[in-house]
Amino acid sequence: MKTFYRRLPKFEYVRPGTITDALAVLSEHKGNAKLLAGGTDLIPQLKKREIGKPACVVDLKAIPGLDAVTHNGHGLTIGSLAPSTR
Numbered sequence: 001m002k003t004f005y006r007r008l009p010k011f012e013y014v015r016p017g018t019i020t021d022a023l024a025v026l027s028e029h030k031g032n033a034k035l036l037a038g039g040t041d042l043i044p045q046l047k048k049r050e051i052g053k054p055a056c057v058v059d060l061k062a063i064p065g066l067d068a069v070t071h072n073g074h075g076l077t078i079g080s081l082a083p084s085t086r
Contacts, residue, residue, distance in 0.1 A: 008046050009053040015062050022058055029056045036060065037080050 033056040066079040
């Protein structure tokens with residue numbers, strides 16, 4: 001069976017440099033924004049029209065620290081962009 005992919009729908013693309021900036025964009029769009037961390041889920045879903053068209057896509061890849069796994073003595077923090085293996 002052949003899979004048919006459509007073009008991506010039009011949306012605003014934002015690549016904030018801080019978590020504060022990302023949260024401001026999400027607040028501005030009041031639930032009509034999607035987060036992009038790697039794209040392996042979001043992009044195919046948008047192409048197949050499995051999810052509604054967002055007004056904005058917020059790319060998290062430029063935010064420092066989200067790709068890290070850290071332990072501070074109180075617990076483990078796994079960033080949303082941390083790879084599954086190193």
